[in-house]
Amino acid sequence: MRSPLFATCLLAVAFACSKKEENKKPIETAAPEATAMVNGKSCYLYAKGRDTITMSLAMNANNANGELIYRLDGKDKNEGTFSGTFIGDTLFADYSFSSEGTTSVRESIFLRTGEVLTEGYGEMEEKSGKMVFKNPRKVQFDAKSIVLAKTDCKE
Known part of the structure; x- marks a missing residue:
């Protein structure tokens, strides 16, 4: 026979686990067709001290490609x-x-907020000759992240 103390402990553990999950900020997984981006080209820049990162981003529906220089x-x-x-x-x-x-290949994840792209970071591993995030749902976007601001494109 189970005691009331055992049941109370079990409920406390279940509650604690559900609270922990609520504090995580999951990566958005909305359906692509519901969030179509504007077609065209955009440029982004990060500049701090002697560090620069430039990105040219070409969009076609939700598909993106371009150049990235660190x-x-x-x-x-x-x-x-x-x-x-x-x-x-x-x-x-x-x-x-x-x-x-x-020549190398690595997975990159950027979060778009208004006119900026924030580069995500997290633990990576090599799989099939490519560096990938161990757990894409744990990629972080915070004060340690690199933020690229939208800028005019130079032709």
């Missing part, structure tokens, strides 16, 4: 292209880039 002080320049899809306000893309003569 010039971070003290690090090798990464220059390449990306291709991906917006799901809700989140861009999921593969970034193919070259650095020091080596």
